[in-house]
Amino acid sequence: MIYGEKNIDKPIRWAMVGGGRGSQIGYIHRSAALRDYNFELVAGAFDINPERGRDFGANLHVDLERCYPDYKTMFAEEAKREDGIQAVSIATPNGTHYEICKAALQAGLHVVCEKPLCFTTEEAKELEALAKKMNRVVGITYGYSGHQAIEQARQMIANGDLGEIRIVNMQFAHGFHSGAVEENNASTKWRVDPKMAGPSYVLGDLGTHPLYLSEVMLPEMKIKKLLCTRQSFVKSRAPLEDNAYTIMEYDNGAVGTVWSCCVNAGSMHGQKIRVIGSKASIEWWDEQPNQLRYEVQGKPVQILERGMDYLYPEALADDRIGGGHPEGLFEAWSNLYTRFAKAMHAADHGQTLEGVWYPGIEAGVEGVRWVENCVRSADSGAVWVEYQ
Numbered sequence: 449m450i451y452g453e454k455n456i457d458k459p460i461r462w463a464m465v466g467g468g469r470g471s472q473i474g475y476i477h478r479s480a481a482l483r484d485y486n487f488e489l490v491a492g493a494f495d496i497n498p499e500r501g502r503d504f505g506a507n508l509h510v511d512l513e514r515c516y517p518d519y520k521t522m523f524a525e526e527a528k529r530e531d532g533i534q535a536v537s538i539a540t541p542n543g544t545h546y547e548i549c550k551a552a553l554q555a556g557l558h559v560v561c562e563k564p565l566c567f568t569t570e571e572a573k574e575l576e577a578l579a580k581k582m583n584r585v586v587g588i589t590y591g592y593s594g595h596q597a598i599e600q601a602r603q604m605i606a607n608g609d610l611g612e613i614r615i616v617n618m619q620f621a622h623g624f625h626s627g628a629v630e631e632n633n634a635s636t637k638w639r640v641d642p643k644m645a646g647p648s649y650v651l652g653d654l655g656t657h658p659l660y661l662s663e664v665m666l667p668e669m670k671i672k673k674l675l676c677t678r679q680s681f682v683k684s685r686a687p688l689e690d691n692a693y694t695i696m697e698y699d700n701g702a703v704g705t706v707w708s709c710c711v712n713a714g715s716m717h718g719q720k721i722r723v724i725g726s727k728a729s730i731e732w733w734d735e736q737p738n739q740l741r742y743e744v745q746g747k748p749v750q751i752l753e754r755g756m757d758y759l760y761p762e763a764l765a766d767d768r769i770g771g772g773h774p775e776g777l778f779e780a781w782s783n784l785y786t787r788f789a790k791a792m793h794a795a796d797h798g799q800t801l802e803g804v805w806y807p808g809i810e811a812g813v814e815g816v817r818w819v820e821n822c823v824r825s826a827d828s829g830a831v832w833v834e835y836q
C-alpha cells in the first residue's frame with residue numbers, strides 16, 4: 449500500500465523539456481512526478497516558443513529566472529548552480545528526443561524520456577552506452593505498465609497460473625484519427641511527418657505500448673522473427689502508416705500479434721493484451737484497467753478486481769485506495785515515477801536497486817528495435833524477417 453511517505457532522502461530537483469501549455473502529455477508527467485513528493489519542479493524549457501514557455505512556467509510556480517528559452521541554455525545555466533537540476537523529463541515531439549536525451553546525459557542528469565527514445569537502434573544503443581558510462585537512469589514512460597493489474601498479470605504468469613504460454617494478442621487501436629485531423633491539430637500534424645515522427649506513426653506511437661506490457665508480463669520470451677504489413681488509409685499520411693498488423697514468433701515456440709491503429713472508428717482507446725496459456729488466459733483492457741479477466745478452461749470467467757486481498761502481494765504493494773474505487777493512468781504513471789526516483793537515488797548513492805523494475809533504457813532500445821524490424825518487414829512487401 450502506498451501512503452505517500454518518503455521513498456528517498458529529499459525530492460529530486462527536476463525540470464521538464466516540452467510538455468507546455470496545450471501539449472498532450474505534459475500534465476500527466478507533472479502529476480505523476482509530483483504526486484509522491486519524489487520530485488520538485490524547479491526549472492523548465494517547456495515550449496518551443498520561449499515566451500509561451502516562460503509564461504507557462506511562471507504559472508507552475510517555477511522561478512522566472514529558471515524558465516529557460518531552450519534546453520541547451522537550461523542545462524548550461526543549471527550546471528552553474530549549487531541547487532541545479534538533477535533530473536529532466538523530455539516530453540517533446542519524437543524527432544528531438546535523441547539530441548535532448550544525449551545532451552542531458554552528457555550534462556550528468558537523470559532522464560525520463562518519452563517514447564520512442566529515438567529513430568534507430570544504433571542511436572538507441574549509443575544512448576544506452578552513454579547512460580551506463582555516466583551512471584545515469586533513463587526511464588521511459590510506458591505509462592500503464594505501472595498499473596497494479598499489469599503486476600498481477602506478471603505474477604500470475606510467473607507462478608504458472610496460465611500454464612505454458614502459447615499466444616499473446618495485443619492491440620492499441622483507437623479511432624481518433626479516422627479522418628485527417630492533422631490538418632487542424634498541431635499534436636497530430638508532427639505525428640504524420642517522418643522528419644518529426646520517425647520511420648513510423650502507429651507502430652511507434654501506439655503498438656510499442658502493449659508490446660512493452662508483454663515484455664513486463666513475459667520477460668523470458670524473445671521475438672525470433674516477425675512479419676508486418678502497414679497501410680495509410682488517410683492517403684496523405686503515406687509513407688507513414690495509420691494501421692499495421694504485426695505477427696511474431698518467439699524463441700519458445702509461442703506466437704503473438706500486435707494491431708496498431710488510429711483509424712479504428714468509434715474506438716476510444718482500445719489498448720488490450722490477452723495472454724493465452726495451456727490452462728488459462730488473462731485479458732486486460734485499458735478502458736477498464738481495474739479489472740483483469742481470468743479465464744480457466746472449463747470454468748466460469750473470473751474478473752479479478754484491483755485492490756482486493758486475493759491479488760498477489762507484489763500487485764497490492766502499489767495499491768493507493770483499496771478495491772472498489774478506480775485507479776487508472778495517473779496512478780500507474782505515479783507508480784513508475786516513484787520507481788524512477790528510487791532508481792535515481794540508488795544510482796546517486798552507489799546502491800543496488802533491489803526488487804524494483806521499471807521501463808528503463810533497455811525498454812527504450814527494444815521499442816525502437818521492434819519498430820525498425822516492423823518497418824523493414826512491411827517495406828519489403830510484408831515478408832517474414834529475422835529479428836535483428
Ligand code: NAD
Nearest residue numbers: 466467468471472473494495496539540541542562589635
Ligand atoms: P504535443 O505536440 O502535444 O506537445 C509537445 C510540447 O513540446 C509542446 O508544448 C511544444 O511546445 C513542446 N516542444 C516542442 N519542441 C520543443 C523543444 N525543442 N524544446 C522545448 N519544448 C518543445 O506532443 P505530445 O502529444 O505531448 O507528445 C510529446 C511526446 O510524448 C511524444 O514523443 C509522444 O510520442 C509522447 N507521448 C507519449 C504518451 C505516453 O503514453 N507515454 C502519450 C502521448 C504522447
